[in-house]
Amino acid sequence: MGHSATLHVNGTSFRVDLEAGRTLLSVLRGELGLTGSKEGCDDSECGACMVLIDGQPVNSCSFLALQADGRAVTTVEGLASGSELHPLQRAFLQHGGVQCGFCTPGMLISATALLKANPDPTEDEIRAGLSGNLCRCTGYVGIVAAVRSAATELAKAD
């Protein structure tokens, strides 16, 4: 038996019919075709699946899709404005915060949540804010520098 739900993802509403155990990640990728969020570990260790729900970071691989019913979900696809990259995305490119790219969507989402809560984070605070996200290739130096740089740019824009 399915349960009907409405997912508000990146400003668009989707009606879906779901079984109780479906994870939000499987629905985003499998039903809605939003494949930016990745499945890494599939048990909340690596953060590649990170999305925002009502502005807060959530590991979507281990979150029941039905619990997101009616709530605002933001995936990496929702960060850019049209063809204009989000300042965090630009900073990741400028500072070499991307290598294979698999962790990048989750990193960007966690960084978005961090900068919203703390617009002027120290390096330690950035590392703590990204502690639920693993990168297995480029390492964290470029990523941390990118977040710091985006914070500066976003502060100028305000």
Place this chain on the structure above:
Amino acid sequence: MGGRFSAPTALADALTAAAAGHRPVAGGTDLVVGTRQGKWTLPTDLVALDRIAELRGIDETGDGLRIGATTSHAQLSAHPAIRERWTAIADAASIVGSPATRHLGTLGGNVANASPAAETSGPLLCFDAIVELRSTSGSRRVPLIELFSGPGRTSIASDELIIAIELPELAGAGSCYVRLEFRRQMEIAVVGATAVVRLDGDVVREARIAITALAPTVRRVPAAESALVGTDGGPAAAAEAGRLAAEAATPISDVRASLDYRKAMAAVVVRRAITGAIARARGETVEIPASASLFGVG
């Protein structure tokens, strides 16, 4: 085959679902994560508790705190009264998992999961937490210490929901939770310790000590507590209480540490927790979380 799912906003509806055998889920950071890890199968019928407003939030009642069951770790660690007067809870809640875990994970969930390594359980036991349980047939208030019956096991009935956790006021107490950790974030206690003390001048008048990941359940250590009372809580007294706590510990060997290592480290973390609690009882500042700031102390 799909099961039933509801996400009520009224507590009465959640109690009805629980009575019909639907398993409660709040943040899902144990239940759903454990399912993804293959530890168990997701229960067929679920009732989500996260939309029930009366289960979430922290109230100062005049003689203590009443913490709603689905209050998140992030809410606990940011709450001014908890940081000031139930500081060990802030120490513990602020080091659970990652920012996402702390946003989703709840205090009631941490209690119900009954992990021997649960970060918040030691502080709750030392603050004499009372757990309010409710079902369609009534409610009861049970001291937390009577609730844990083994690793992952509690005496909560299948139709009961945790409604709130109550903490009596403990005027003048200094408290501290520390854990031995291999990394700062996304970690689970290798071993942990909580100390809550009240001083009379320079003398420890009251002491409560709990050990984490050192027994089948998080537990208090009366022998260490009584040894600390009447002392100055200084290095020698803290070390003696740590030694007694290590003696009482009955840890296991697992992927994170061996039994012998855990027993050896029990003495160290208990000593550090006492040092932190004494300092706070004297009005000195020990950063939250204490785990990081007490490295290299004693």
